[in-house]
Amino acid sequence: MNLTQLSAFETAQKIRSGEVKAIEIVQSALAQIKKVDGVSGSLEPGLLSPEEEKKVHAFIQLTEDLAIRQAEKVDWMIANGEEPGLLAGVPLSVKDIFCVEGTNTTAASKIIANFVPPYTATAVERLTAAGALVLGKVNLDEFTFGSSNESSAFQPATNNPWQTEYVPGGSSGGSAASVAAQEVALSLGTDTGGSIRQPAAFCGVVGMKPSYGRVSRLGLIAFASSLDCPGPVARDVRDAALMLQVMAGNDPKDSTSSTKPVDNYLAALEQDVKGLRIGLSPDYEALYYPDMESGELYSQPIQKEVHDAVLQAAEWLAKAGAEIIENVPLPNTRYGIPTYFVISRVEAASNLHRFDGVKYGYRTPEDVGDLIELYRRSRAEGFGLEPKLRILMGMYVSAAEHASAYYQKALKVRSMIRNDFDQVFDPHGEHQLDALLTPTTATTAFKRKAVYGNSVLMQYSDQMTVTSNHAGVPALTLPGGLDENGLPIGIQLIGNDFREDMILRIGNAYEQITADEAWRKVRPQVLQGEVIA
Amino acid sequence: MKDYEVIIGLETHIQLNTETKIFCSCKADSWEADPNTNICPVCSGLPGVLPVLNAEAVRKGAILAAAMHAHINPKSYFDRKNYFYPDLPKGYQISQFDEPIGKGGYMDLPMENGETRHVRIHNLHLEEDAGKTKTEHGMRLLDYNRCGVPLVEMVTEPDLRSGDEAAQYLIRLRQLLRWIGVSEADMERGHLRCDANVSIRERGSTILNTKTEIKNVNSIESVRQAIGEEAKRQIELVESGGKVESFTLDWDADSGKLKKMRSKETEADYRYFREPDLLPVVLTPEEIAQIQAGLPELPLARRERFEKDYQLSGYDAEILTSERSLSDYYENAVKAYAGEAKAVANWMMNDLSRMLNDLGKNADELNLKPDDLAEIITMVDQGKINAATGKNLLKKVEESGKSPAKIVEEENLGLIDDSDALRTQIEAILASAPDEVANFRAGKESLLGWFVGQVMRSSGGKADPKRTREILLDLLRKE
DSSP states (O other), rough: GGGGSHHHHHHOOOOOTTTHHHHHHHHHHHOOOOHHOOOOOOOOOOOOOHHTSSSSOOOEEOHHHHHHHHHHHHHHHHHOOOOOOOOTTOOOEETTTBOOTTTTOOOOOGGGTOOOSSSSSSSHHHHHHHHHEEEEOOOGGGGGOOSSSSTOOOOOOOSSSSSSSOOSSSSSSSHHHHTTSSOOSSEEEEESSSSSSSHHHHHTOOEEEOOOOTTTOTTTTSSSSTTTTTEEESHHHHHHHHHHHOOOOOHHHHHHHSSSSSHHHHHTTTOTTTOEEEOOOOGGGGEEEOTTTOOOEEEEEEHHHHHHHHHHHHHHHHTTOOOEOOOOGGGGGGGGGHHHHHHHHHHHHHHHHGGGGSSHHHHHHSOOOSSSHHHHHHHHHHHHHHHHHHHHHHHHHHHTTTTTTTHHHHHHHHHHHHHHHHHHOOOTTSSOEEEEESSOOOOOOOOOSSSSOHHHHGGGGGGGHHHHHHHHHEEEEEEEEOOOOOEEEEEEEEEETTTTHHHHHHHHHHHHHHHTOOGOOOOOOOGOOOOOO | OEEEEEEEEEEEEEEOSSSSSSSSSSSSSOTTTTTTSSOOOOTTTTTOOOOOOHHHHHHHHHHHHHHOOOOOOOOOOEEEEOOOOOOOTSEEEEOOSSSSHHHHHHHHETTTTTTTTEEOOOOEEEEOOOOEEETTEEEEEEEEEETOEEEEEEESOOOSSSSHHHHHHHHHHHHHHHTSSSOOOOOOOOOOEEEEEEEETTTOOOOOOOOOOEEEOOOOOHHHHHHHHHHHHHHHHTTTTOOOOOOEEEEETTTTTTEEEESSOOOOOOOOOOOOTTTTTEEEEHHHHHHHTTTTOOOHHHHHHHHHHHHOHHHHHHTSSSSSSHHHHHHHHHOOOOSHHHHHHHHIIIHHHHHHHTTOGGGGOOOOHHHHHHHHHHHHHTTOOOOHHHHHHHHHHHOOOOOOHHHHTTTOOOBOOOOOHHHHHHHHHHHHHHHHHHHHHHOGGGGGGHHHHHHHHHHOOOOOOOHHHHHHHHHHHOO
């Protein structure tokens, strides 16, 4: 039996029954990591051998000792008849933007490469309290700023396990790749504009952005505080539900976390989709770019195979008894990215102020006599390109003379986007949707270096996902087939506020319907040659 | 020289006396703590942490707003004020901007000439304090203990007209803050800090000229002096054909001099935006009503009432309302006392005040309760004890905690009103002083006082002075 193929659900069952020991899970995961991951990301990577180019490189840091300690605790609990938790013995990776006490937390940036937090993020704490084993911290775009993982200061950046010359997406690229490559069963990611869903789609796994406030942000190094959502990356819907179940719920230390009771997500999976109203929207069929000069929008249809996958999914769901509502208007979707460009960067610039070379993290080694010079040099040398671009933009659009034209306007558009969702989910409205079905991304994964450097184009890969961050609603991405190059396609379900149960239920039904599809049997490149149990 | 008028607005920072800091559970007060020993990941700005609002800071801010007659905002917001400084660990200060907890308001300031200066409040908002920076041995040293201490920033309109008025405002504000219990308002400890905006104009004009800002005027005397100096400087400058430029001045209290800090040509852009880590601060109409109803009678109103109800002089009323527990003490003693309220005031203004000073206590901390004071005054009125005994009794009650009546009884302090016993005692004294008796009888009647003193001494002060005098005269003139 290859333990790394087990889902989180199955792993916990086998641990509970005593069939497998948690320590064996750690060993099998470490063996798999050794086999497929290659060298870990570092600030001084040196040249890579052609062999290393074909590795996943999901991890920045392995936390072997921590995982072993946690496994021993789980095994001890089992041996002593104690309740080990829902995720007993489940191998987990954590995006390196979450603080874990006593381990380096780098945000994939040179500026806090040496930061060891004295506390653990609430989400991580809840996962480990439920028996999960933290195998390591995984790579991401620097400070989560990106959609390809390439902006990480820790190189090599993560590759797509399906085809390693492609990007895994981002910013939770390490999370999605580590789950797809079976290095872990679950990964904790964050989603600010699509940072869980886009890489999950690119890597052919399940990813969920919960409602804003459903999972505590405490211990998450903030990108854009009003948009950031921690969430699960998993290989199937049931695992995502299980992981969310453990993490969700009020945290008194995060004022923005919801006090709403948490639904029973696993129970929701038992229900079918009969009679559910699932919407399709023409506003999710094309990308809209503003012209740099005139500001006029021009559009470009999304990749045909992706669009077809959405229609195919709708057909299957209809066959299973769901009611498909076509032509649902969400007219402000096209403004999602420009709005995000402004809001997220204003918050990011402010959130990055604390990295100033004074208290912790990187400080210029130059002997500077002047305080301003200390700031300038420490930040110039410590931050990579992407944070610098975001700071510049954030400072510009929130400056007194520009704020009303940009920041204040963006806030208005954000509420219009929110209003779009209010309309379609309104139980007394015209559409009365239970969920929206859309593509997760406009295209499948792109090649390394193909987009990196074009900050605007990179950002537009989030157009299908960013609207749910603006609105705060939950969204789930599911594998929806493969394109002609054999790269995964992602389809997305968007639900109403705190209706994670609803989109998980539909997602689970879709998974069952498509269980026997040929594309479900195809394995990522890095797993080929592996015996399937 | 033209006739100039000085226009002053004050910006005060008031440290609220909450138990803990505004966004974390560190103690708010770290006066005696070593640098950087009263800090946590939240107030020292580590990555990944989040602020949690201290409800007590909101409540105290709202109480202050109510006491300043301000509009209490039912929904206020926190904003980020972004700037870089080493003692600001997050690189932004969590403050309030366009929707602060209190808007408007005023304080009617009584002035020495009997008029009232109506000082309007522009706004009043909650914020976190920054840390402290000091330079020593060529190094910049940082202490984050003060980071996150809850402050109210309160800004007046330019309604004050002299250094004296500004000083008066601070005195009244300090009194009010302690009165309503929201701040210790100890200026030496930085609980009440002040910056002053100063400009001048020809009297009668209504325009506002360019102002300068004086930082760090952190004592009543500094405010008075610094504003005086700056007004003088501006007037001399304008008189000699110069123009006042906008800059920031630092007041050096030791040398009594103003020092130019920096030009304020361009206002800093703090890029304010809503703090996304906190929810709006909502106060329900019930909560606001409760805060307003819970507000005690304010010192100036009480002063006026004391003058009217108790026929006190302005001076006495002022002293007796200088501090809330003292004025409560006074009213309680007046209630327990059947005689004139003025009599209680006299006792309090003299002996009780001295006792409070000596003990360093507030009136509400005394063992000597208002009822005890009333009882002592009543005993003196009724001739049960003399005034000197009464004054001593104050101390004895305070020290022992026993009731005045009990001490009088135990120590046999009651006046000797048995005339026979007193007469015997006086006869003995006269017998022992034949020379003085002879002199008196020879016409030196001023010696009577000396005889009274002798009797008092030998009786341990218990002889009734009136009776003593009568017996003495009777015996001396008998011959």
